[in-house]
Amino acid sequence: MALTYELIKECKQTGARLGKIHTKHGSIETPIFMPVGTQATVKTMTPEELKEINAQIILSNTYHLYLRPGHEIIKKAGGLHEFMNWDRPILTDSGGFQVFSLNELRKITEEGVEFRSHLDGSKHFLSPEKAVEIQNTLGSDIIMAFDECAPYPADREYVKNSLERTTRWAKRCKTAHKNTENQSLFGIIQGGMYKDLRQQSAEEIIELDFPGYAIGGLSVGEPKPLMYEILEHTVPLMPKLKPRYLMGVGSPDALIEGAIRGIDMFDCVHGTRIARNGTAMTTYGRVVIKNAKYAEDFTSLDPECDCYTCKNYSRAYIRHLFKANEILGLRLLSYHNLYFLLKLMENIREAIKNDSLLDYKKTFFEKYGL
Amino acid sequence: MALTYELIKECKQTGARLGKIHTKHGSIETPIFMPVGTQATVKTMTPEELKEINAQIILSNTYHLYLRPGHEIIKKAGGLHEFMNWDRPILTDSGGFQVFSLNELRKITEEGVEFRSHLDGSKHFLSPEKAVEIQNTLGSDIIMAFDECAPYPADREYVKNSLERTTRWAKRCKTAHKNTENQSLFGIIQGGMYKDLRQQSAEEIIELDFPGYAIGGLSVGEPKPLMYEILEHTVPLMPKLKPRYLMGVGSPDALIEGAIRGIDMFDCVHGTRIARNGTAMTTYGRVVIKNAKYAEDFTSLDPECDCYTCKNYSRAYIRHLFKANEILGLRLLSYHNLYFLLKLMENIREAIKNDSLLDYKKTFFEKYGL
Numbered sequence: 001m002a003l004t005y006e007l008i009k010e011c012k013q014t015g016a017r018l019g020k021i022h023t024k025h026g027s028i029e030t031p032i033f034m035p036v037g038t039q040a041t042v043k044t045m046t047p048e049e050l051k052e053i054n055a056q057i058i059l060s061n062t063y064h065l066y067l068r069p070g071h072e073i074i075k076k077a078g079g080l081h082e083f084m085n086w087d088r089p090i091l092t093d094s095g096g097f098q099v100f101s102l103n104e105l106r107k108i109t110e111e112g113v114e115f116r117s118h119l120d121g122s123k124h125f126l127s128p129e130k131a132v133e134i135q136n137t138l139g140s141d142i143i144m145a146f147d148e149c150a151p152y153p154a155d156r157e158y159v160k161n162s163l164e165r166t167t168r169w170a171k172r173c174k175t176a177h178k179n180t181e182n183q184s185l186f187g188i189i190q191g192g193m194y195k196d197l198r199q200q201s202a203e204e205i206i207e208l209d210f211p212g213y214a215i216g217g218l219s220v221g222e223p224k225p226l227m228y229e230i231l232e233h234t235v236p237l238m239p240k241l242k243p244r245y246l247m248g249v250g251s252p253d254a255l256i257e258g259a260i261r262g263i264d265m266f267d268c269v270h271g272t273r274i275a276r277n278g279t280a281m282t283t284y285g286r287v288v289i290k291n292a293k294y295a296e297d298f299t300s301l302d303p304e305c306d307c308y309t310c311k312n313y314s315r316a317y318i319r320h321l322f323k324a325n326e327i328l329g330l331r332l333l334s335y336h337n338l339y340f341l342l343k344l345m346e347n348i349r350e351a352i353k354n355d356s357l358l359d360y361k362k363t364f365f366e367k368y369g370l
Numbered sequence: 371m372a373l374t375y376e377l378i379k380e381c382k383q384t385g386a387r388l389g390k391i392h393t394k395h396g397s398i399e400t401p402i403f404m405p406v407g408t409q410a411t412v413k414t415m416t417p418e419e420l421k422e423i424n425a426q427i428i429l430s431n432t433y434h435l436y437l438r439p440g441h442e443i444i445k446k447a448g449g450l451h452e453f454m455n456w457d458r459p460i461l462t463d464s465g466g467f468q469v470f471s472l473n474e475l476r477k478i479t480e481e482g483v484e485f486r487s488h489l490d491g492s493k494h495f496l497s498p499e500k501a502v503e504i505q506n507t508l509g510s511d512i513i514m515a516f517d518e519c520a521p522y523p524a525d526r527e528y529v530k531n532s533l534e535r536t537t538r539w540a541k542r543c544k545t546a547h548k549n550t551e552n553q554s555l556f557g558i559i560q561g562g563m564y565k566d567l568r569q570q571s572a573e574e575i576i577e578l579d580f581p582g583y584a585i586g587g588l589s590v591g592e593p594k595p596l597m598y599e600i601l602e603h604t605v606p607l608m609p610k611l612k613p614r615y616l617m618g619v620g621s622p623d624a625l626i627e628g629a630i631r632g633i634d635m636f637d638c639v640h641g642t643r644i645a646r647n648g649t650a651m652t653t654y655g656r657v658v659i660k661n662a663k664y665a666e667d668f669t670s671l672d673p674e675c676d677c678y679t680c681k682n683y684s685r686a687y688i689r690h691l692f693k694a695n696e697i698l699g700l701r702l703l704s705y706h707n708l709y710f711l712l713k714l715m716e717n718i719r720e721a722i723k724n725d726s727l728l729d730y731k732k733t734f735f736e737k738y739g740l
Contacts, residue, residue, distance in 0.1 A: 039694040040687075046698065047682075069665065069690040077668055077686060085682045295439065298447055312417075312455045316447060317410075320439040324409045327697055328416065 003142065003184035003211050005243045005264075012355040015235065015262040016348070021057075021212075021243050023141040024182055025081065025089045028056045030243065030264035031352075033250060033345045034091060035338050036272065039064050040074070040084040043272050044327075044334040047086045053307065053339040054346070056088060057141075059267045062134050063095035067117050067124070071137040079139030091267070092140035094131040094173075096147045097216070097248070108148065110165065128172035136179045144214065145173040147188040152221040159192035160200075166190045166216075167204040174208055186212040186245060193226055195233045202237040213238050214245040215263075219254070228257055235262040252281060252344055253370050256361050259348045271341050275333035278322045281340045285369040287315070289333065294319045307339040308332075373512065373554035373581050375613045375634075382725040385605065385632040386718070391427075391582075391613050393511040394552055395451065395459045398426045400613065400634035401722075403620060403715045404461060405708050406642065409434050410444070410454040413642050414697075414704040417456045423677065423709040424716070426458060427511075429637045432504050433465035437487050437494075441507040449509030461637070462510035464501040464543075466517045467586070467618070478518065480535065498542035506549045514584065515543040517558040522591040529562035530570075536560045536586075537574040544578055556582040556615060563596055565603045572607040583608050584615040585633075589624070598627050605632040622651060622714055623740050626731050629718045641711050645703035648692045651710045655739040657685070659703065664689045677709035678702075 002024065009018040019030040035042045035050060038061045042050055050058065060080060065071055077083035080090055099106050099115045106115035112127025128146040135143035146169050148162040170187050177185045187210035191198035205213065215234055218227045231246070238244050243264045249255070250268020258266060271281065280287040282302035287294070289301075300310040301318065309318070309332040321329030344364075351360035364370075372394065379388040389400040405412045405420060408431045412420055420428065430450060435441055447453040450460055469476050469485045476485035482497025498516040505513035516539050518532040540557050547555045557580035561568035575583065585604055588597045601616070608614050613634045619625070620638020628636060641651065650657040652672035657664070659671075670680040671688065679688070679702040691699030714734075721730035734740075 039690070039696055041691060041694075041696045041698045044697045044701075046701070064694075068694055069686070073666055073686060073690075076666055077684060083684075083687055083690075085687075296443055296446055314447060314453075316439070316443060317453055317455075320409075320443075321411060324411075324434075324438055326409055326411045327414045327700060328411045330697060331414075331416070331701075 001211075002180060002182050005212070005241060007241060009352060011352045011357050013358045014260040016259045016352045016357050017262060017264070018349055018352045019243070019264055021264075023089045023184070025087060025141050026056070028089055029349060031255075031259040031345055031348055032056055032265055033255060033341045034059045034265060034267040036267055036269045037084070038269070039068070040080060042338070043276065044331045045338070047084070049335060050086070050338075051088075053335065054342050055338070057091060058086065058088070059091045059093065060138075060140065061095065061098065062092050062131055062138070063098035063126075065138060066095065066134050067119055071134045075137045081139060089142070090140040091142040092135050092138055092144065093247070094135070094144040094146040095126050096131065096144075097149050099126055100149055110168075112146075128169040129176040132173050132176040132178075132185070136177070136183065139183070141183060142212065143177070143183050143185050145170045145185060145187050145210075147190060147216055149217045149220070150190065150192045152193065154192055156194055156197070159190070159194055159197055163190040163192075163197055163201040164204075166201065167208075170205055170208055174210070184211040186210055186214050188214045188216040188247070189234060189238075190217045191234075192217055193222060193230060195230070198230060198234045199237060202234060206237070206239060210242075212243040212245060214247050216247050218246065219249045224254065224257075227254070228261065231258065231261045231263070250341065252341070252368060253365065255341070255344060256348060256364060259352075260357060260361065271337040272334050275337040276330050278329075278333065280333055281337050283367050289315060289319050290322050301336055302340070305336065305340065305343075307336050309336040309339075371581075372550060372552050375582070375611060377611060379722060381722045381727050383728045384630040386629045386722045386727050387632060387634070388719055388722045389613070389634055391634075393459045393554070395457060395511050396426070398459055399719060401625075401629040401715055401718055402426055402635055403625060403711045404429045404635060404637040406637055406639045407454070408639070409438070410450060412708070413646065414701045415708070417454070419705060420456070420708075421458075423705065424712050425708070427461060428456065428458070429461045429463065430508070430510065431465065431468060432462050432501060432508070433468035433496075435462075435508060436465065436504050437489055441504045445507045451509065459512070460510040461512040462505050462508055462514065463617075464505065464514040464516040465496050466501065466514075467519050469496055470519055480538075482516075498539040499546040502543050502546040502548075502555070506547070506553065509553070511553060512582065513547070513553050513555050515540045515555060515557050515580075517560060517586055519587045519590070520560060520562045522563065524562055526564055526567070529560070529564055529567055533560040533562075533567055533571040536571065540575055540578055544580070554581040556580055556584050558584045558586040558617070559604060559608075560587045561604075562587055563592060563600060565600070568600060568604045569607060572604060576607070576609065580612075582613040582615060584617050586617050588616065589619045594624065594627075597624070598631065601628065601631040601633070620711065622711070622738060623735065625711070625714060626718060626734060629722075630727060630731065641707040642704050645707040646700050648699075648703065650703055651707050653737050659685060659689050660692050671706055672710070675706065675710065675713075677706050679706040679709075
């Protein structure tokens with residue numbers, strides 16, 4: 001068995017739960033946030049820095065690694081862990097979301113998706129079998145089924161078709177998966193914003209018996225209350241003794257709301273992306289570091305944070321680095337934002353332990369200005 | 371006394387010497403290479419990483435810091451060390467070289483240099499007094515006189531005029547220097563490629579009695595043998611018991627040749643700049659990491675290097691990072707190249723200790739392919 005999920009405690013106040021996922025590359029405390037290393041590197045960070053901030057699992061992308069450097073090169077390097085010098089768990093997505101995002105550059109058929117590379121326009125084909133084969137080659141601990149993620153908004157007919165295709169593709173992924181000993185394949189529940197279609201998808205995918213389940217097709221442009229509504233409807237349909245992963249969600253409020261609704265795993269590029277644009281997440285809300293008001297602000301980014309950035313640098317210095325286009329600025333904010341998100345998850349876990357998650361949420365939202 | 375120089379040993383084979391410079395922020399073993407932190411950051415690196423690779427002193431730039439963020443902000447931060455989180459020695463240059471490099475954007479008079487900012491075109495004026503005042507405000511351990519660096523080639527008359535102005539400006543710098551207790555002002559010898567003018571400049575500047583001396587106006591486009599010839603002529607004119615700093619020189623061969631000719635201090639952006647362009651300095655010469663031949667090369671950058679980069683990453687991975695425009699690539703190569711240069715200086719010091727510098731040079735040049 002490549003992966004086991006241990007349910008440690010259920011929150012008395014909410015649907016949240018405390019758990020542990022055990023993999024061959026170590027254990028993961030849940031609920032967890034997974035920093036994203038799209039191209040076999042979490043942008044600006046070394047693996048040692050990720051460990052410093054207690055990253056327990058990272059995510060990488062099949063689509064990007066397939067195109068560059070190519071999964072065969074990573075195989076020759078000894079697999080993705082070895083290639084990128086990361087010995088803790090890795091989850092790879094299937095590339096489905098990326099190829100569907102290519103819009104005019106892709107053509108979907110029952111067999112799979114023909115697409116053109118965003119890098120050089122070259123023609124490629126991804127299918128359930130191919131996506132699993134690539135992920136088997138990469139050697140990630142958790143691999144994702146090749147699914148079709150409907151856009152938002154989308155009409156019922158479209159969403160129904162794509163969830164049913166997702167089920168057929170999930171079956172093919174399961175059949176194609178060759179390394180069940182070391183890698184766990186997660187199924188993905190689709191169904192857009194239609195509760196009955198979410199139910200249909202959940203039933204069909206869970207029927208296939210995967211070691212973990214993801215909810216896809218959320219955080220695709222819909223209002224947050226709608227996302228939470230769909231979560232409230234979908235999560236209870238999912239098995240209690242398997243991990244639940246909400247794909248592509250990583251804003252602080254959504255992490256708390258997701259955990260409250262029983263989600264165990266999250267990932268999102270948001271925190272590192274806004275960091276590179278000069279925005280820090282802090283206890284008291286966002287800080288846009290280039291603002292003139294920080295030019296002579298010699299306090300730390302976040303007065304309640306004890307990360308490397310906050311312990312050693314002032315807002316004035318980080319602002320200077322951004323104004324001067326210095327890479328250290330990108331590093332310091334990326335480091336801080338990831339620390340902030342991982343610390344938030346630690347606080348959520350602590351609050352579940354103490355049955356105080358709703359109180360924690362209240363305090364967090366008040367300070368953050370939500 | 372802000373600075374003392376301790377001569378530890380003279381090489382029996384060459385003009386090289388082993389020494390120590392003692393400052394209020396710690397001691398520096400010489401000969402030394404100083405990584406350049408133009409804008410109050412050594413590009414891509416944290417101070418902790420600089421310590422890991424044994425950087426003992428770094429250089430920063432008056433011109434850049436004056437324009438951005440402004441020296442008054444750095445003063446309010448508690449000085450440059452505090453601002454950038456670096457507690458070891460810092461040398462700042464005077465800004466002279468930068469403003470002269472502005473060409474059409476500057477006008478030189480006896481009083482000083484009027485120039486326009488390369489950032490926003492705003493008008494500014496730097497004089498010997500102003501350059502010293504800014505450096506006094508920054509609080510760097512070693513500050514440099516405001517000099518006029520002649521271009522190459524330049525006719526005798528031009529060079530003679532600029533060296534004589536450099537002497538007059540050096541006197542004004544000395545008078546202006548307000549913080550002799552904590553900061554040491556170095557004089558700069560000019561004179562271009564004219565030996566008699568180098569002699570005149572050396573005599574005039576040394577007459578003013580500075581705690582250290584630099585040789586400016588070399589590595590400005592002249593052939594290396596000519597630079598070495600001027601060094602051989604100039605260094606013997608300099609006091610034995612004070613540090614000697616060759617400005618703007620940092621290629622591996624020139625570091626060895628400079629040390630052989632009695633130089634104690636070097637700085638150059640070369641190593642970090644080529645790193646950001648994807649070029650590594652290795653024991654066996656340069657590695658241009660984007661070359662296709664490294665796509666499946668799973669060996670380390672430099673088989674004889676034990677730096678963080680070489681211990682943990684393959685050429686194939688670093689090449690991937692560069693092809694994918696990932697910041698970690700810039701970090702790993704910058705780290706390696708600085709480590710390489712600092713290790714080279716350590717080897718030079720070791721060779722001086724053992725009177726084997728010429729043998730070391732021979733082996734190094736052979737392996738490097740020089």
